[in-house]
Amino acid sequence: MKLRRVSIALVLMLVLVTGMAWAAEVEPRVAQTTQVPEEVKKGQGQPDKEVQFVYSLSPWTGSEYGGTFAPRQASTIYLMANETNILNSLRSEVYYWDITREYMADWFGFKEEVPGTLEILQGGKVVKTVEKTDYVYSYPDGYDGRVQLVVGADAILEFERYNQLTNDYWDAVSAYYDEQAAWQATMDKLLKRVQETGVYAKPEEIPPIPEQPTPPKLYVTSPVQAFVFDLPAGQYKIRVKSPDGTIVEHSEKNLVVFESRRQGVGFQIIPESKWTRPVLSNDKSQVLYLEGRRVFYLKPFHEEEFNQYAYVKMASLHKPLEGLGTKSAWAWVHTEEIVAAKAQILKDGKVIEEIERKPFYVEQTPGYALGYKIVEWEPDPNYPDSAPTFEAFKIELEAKGLYQMRFVDSEGNVIPGSERDIRSVNATTWPLYILPLLPFIIGLAIFFWRRSLKVEQVEGFLPEENKPQTVV
Amino acid sequence: MSVSYRMNAVKVTAKRELKSTLYGIGLYVVLTIIFLITSYASIRVSIMNVVNNGIEAIQNPISWPFLVTVFLASTYLGLCSAISISREREQGTMEVLFYGPVDSFSYVIGKYLQQILTFGVVLGFSIIYFFLISQITNFGFTAQFLGLLFLSVFLASSMVAFGIFLSTLAKKTIVGVVSFLALVLFFLIFWAAHSVIMGISGTNMSTALIYTRLVLDNINLVIQWISPIAYFVRGMVAVSVGSLGQYLLSIISSAIYSAILIALAIITFERRGAKR
Known part of the structure; x- marks a missing residue:
C-alpha cells in the first residue's frame, strides 16, 4: 500500500516537473511578445x-x-x-x-x-x-x-x-x-x-x-x-x-x-432622454425592453464578430501587452453604417410603420438649467456651415406587448441580422415575491398529506382504546 | 451479478431515494429560497434597469436567473449525493446494503438516477415559475430558453456525478461535503472572475490587470474541462450564438464528463469497498 502511494507521488512529481520544464521552455518565446528585452x-x-x-x-x-x-x-x-x-x-x-x-x-x-x-x-x-x-x-x-x-x-x-x-x-x-x-x-x-x-x-x-x-x-x-x-x-x-x-x-x-465567427447588424440606440449615453445592441438574440412611451434613434451598422486576441493584435501589434489573455474572447466590430435602408416596425407580423433615415439636431434649451430637444435638421442658407448632430432612424413607441423591428434595403429585402424584438416591461414587482412560494406551498401540502397518512396508519394499527384523540 | 438483478437494484435504490426526497420538505424549501433569490437579485434588477434607463438592449432577462436556479439546484443535488453516500458509508448502512443484491455499479447508478429524476421535478417547477414570471413581466418565453432547459439536465448530471465522485473518495461526510462545496465555490468564483475580466475593454488596462487576465485565461484552458459550470456555460454560448453544432458538442461533452466521473466513482467504490 505504502509502495503504491509512493509511486503515485513520484508520478505526480514527474508530471509537475515536466510541466514546469515545459513552461520554462515556453517562457522565452512568450517573453518575446509579452515582455520587453532588457x-x-x-x-x-x-x-x-x-x-x-x-x-x-x-x-x-x-x-x-x-x-x-x-x-x-x-x-x-x-x-x-x-x-x-x-x-x-x-x-x-x-x-x-x-x-x-x-x-x-x-x-x-x-x-x-x-x-x-x-x-x-x-x-x-x-x-x-x-x-x-x-x-x-x-x-x-x-x-x-x-x-x-x-x-x-x-x-x-x-x-x-x-x-x-x-x-x-x-x-x-x-x-x-x-x-x-x-x-x-x-x-x-x-x-x-x-x-x-x-x-x-x-x-x-x-x-x-x-x-x-x-x-x-x-x-x-x-x-x-x-x-x-x-x-x-x-x-x-x-x-x-x-x-x-x-x-x-x-x-x-x-x-x-x-x-469572423458571425456577421450581423449592430445598433447604436440613442434614447431621447439620454442622447449622450447611447446603448449598443450587437447581438440578434438581444431584445429591446422599454417601459412606457419611448422615443429613440437608431444607427444601424453592418458588423462582424472576431476573436478578440487576433483582432487586437492585428490593429496594435506594436503594443506587446495589448490583447493578452483574450484568446477565448470574442468581440463585435461595427464595419459600415447602413444608410440606404428603411426601418420597419411590425406588430403581429404586419408592418405598422416604416421609418426613413433623417438628420437631427440637438438644440440646447435657453437659460441656465440643463435641457435640450432633438429636432429634425434642415439646411439653413444663412448658415452654410451648419451640420446635423447625427443622422438616424427615429422610433417612437408607446410599447404595449410585443413588436418586431427590422431593416429593409432599397429593394425591400430584409437585411439579415437586423431583426430585433421590442417588448414593453411590466414594472409591477410584487408578484415576484409571491410566485417563489409555489414550491413551498406544494411541499407543505405533501408534508401534511404524508403526516395524515401516517396518523391513519397508526390509527389502523393501534387498538381502539389507545387511538389518539387529537391530531397535532 | 446478472444485468436484471443490477437493473432491479438500481430501480429500487433510485425509487427509495426519490420517494424520500419528494416526501420531505427540504427540496421545496430550497427551491423557494432559490426562486426568491433569483426574483429579488436578478429579475427585479432587470426590471429596475429598464425602468431607470427607459430602454435596454439585453438578452432575455430570465436566462440568467434560470442559470442561477439550475446551478444552485444542481449544487444542492450534488451536495445531497455527497452527503448521502458519505453518511451511508460512515453509519455502516452501505455495508448492510452490500450484503444484499447491491454492488458498486447499481448503488452509484441508483444514486445518480435518483438525483437526475429529482432534477426533473426541479425543472418542472422552474418551467412553471419562469413561464409565469415571463408572462407577468413580459420578458418573453423564447425558444432559446427551451434550449437552455434541455441543456440544464446535463449541467445537473455533471454536478451530481461530480458530487458522487467526490463522496466516493471521502472517508467522512464532512470531508465529502467540504471538498464538494469548496470546489464548486472555486469553479464559480473562477468563472465569475474570468467572465468579468474578459468583459473589461482591452485597451489601456493596467499591467497587473493584463497579466491577471493572461493567467486566468491560461488556467481556464484546464478548468474548462474540469468544472461542471464550464460545460453549461459553453452550451449557453452555443444557444446565444445559435450554433447547433456547438450545442450538440456541449451536450455530448457534458454526457462524457458525467460518464467518466460515474465510472471513476464505481471504480473507487470497487477498490475501497463498502466498509467504514
Missing part, C-alpha cells in the same frame, strides 16, 4: 534605439485601414481574411516607449525601404508571391468620409486626378479673387456715381456677384509602394526575398489570417 529597455527616459527590419502594416480593420508595425520581437502578424491588406518591408530605428507600453519606430529619423519580393508559405510551400506596387488612399467624400484603396497604375492616375482637381480649384480661387476685385471696382464706381448724381443705377448696370468656387471633396494620399494582397483564412509564414535571391534577415514571421 537591451531595448535600458537607458530609462531615453530608450536605446535599435536598427531593425520591420514590417509596416496597414491592415483592413473592417471600417478603415489601421496603422501598426511588426518589430523584430513580434513573431506573428495577424490579418483579416479575404480583405486587401498592405504590408511593407522597411528598416528603421525601433525603441520601446515605457510610458505608453509600445514599440515605436523613428520613421522620420531613419527609414529605409527594403527591396524584394514577399513570399507567403503554407505547409512549407510558397503559395503566393507578392511584388511591391503603388497604392493610394482615396477619400471621395473628404478626409472624414469613407476610404477607398487604389492600387497599381490606377493609384498614380487617382493621385494625378486629385492633383488636377486641386490645381483647378486653386486656379478657380485665383480667378475668383480677380473677378471679385473687378466686381468691387465696378460697384465702387457705381456707388460714387449714385452719391454724386443722386440717381439710382439701373438693375442691368449692376454686375452679378462672382461665385466662390467650391473646394473638391476628393482627397488622395501620395502614392507609396508596398505589398498589397489578400488571403483566405489560415496559418501562413512570410518572408522577404531580396533581389539577389537571399532571404532578408529577420523577415521570417508567422502570419495568422482570421475570419
